[in-house]
Amino acid sequence: MRLPPFERYVKGLQMFGMLLLGMVVGAVVYNSLYQAQFEALVSLKSELEIQLEQYEQDINNLKDFKHQHTVIKSILPRIELEAGQNAGRPQLDKMTEADLIRRIKADLSVFIGQSIYEIDSNAQFARKLLSKRVYNDVLEKDYEVEVKTMLVVENVLHLWIKVRLHDRGPS
Secondary structure, three states, X not given: OOOOOHHHOHHHHHHHHHHHHHHHHHHHHHHHHHHHHXXXXXXXXXXXXXXXXHHHHHHHHHHHOOOOOOEOOEEEEEEOOOOOOOOOOOOOOHHHHHHHHHHHHHHOHHHOOOEHHHHHHHHHHHHHHHOOEEEEEEOOEEEXXXXXXXXXXXXXXXXXXXXXXXXXXXX
C-alpha cells in the first residue's frame, strides 16, 4: 500500500488551523463584549430599582405629610468618595453602595415625620445609631459606617457617610 505525499496537505492544514484559531479568538471577543453589555444592564437595572423604590417611598411620604411643612419627608444618604490614595476606604461598586444605602435608610426611617426644628436631639440619636455601625453580609463583606455630616434642606435629611471594610478578627 502506498501513502500519498504529505506535502500536498500542509497548506490546507495550515489554513484549517488558522480558521479554527480565528473562530476561537472571535468567540472570545464576542463573549467579552456580551459580558460587558450584560454587566452594564445589570448595573442599570439595580440603579433603576433603587430610584423606583425611592420614588414610591417619597410619594407615600408626601401623601402622609402634605399638609405638614416642617417635618422631614425623606432621607438621602450619600457615601463619601475616597479623597486620596490609601485612605482605607474600599472601592464600592453600585450594587454594594445601593444595598448599604437601602439598609441605612431603613435604620433612619424613624426620622421621617419628625419636626425639623427638633433635629438637634434627633441628630445626636442618629450619630449614636450609626456611629461605627457594622452591616454584615453586604454582598459577602462586612462594612462599618459612620455619619460625618447631617443637613436638613427643604424637608430632606441629607447624610454624608464614611464607609470602611470591617475586620471580623479571629474567629
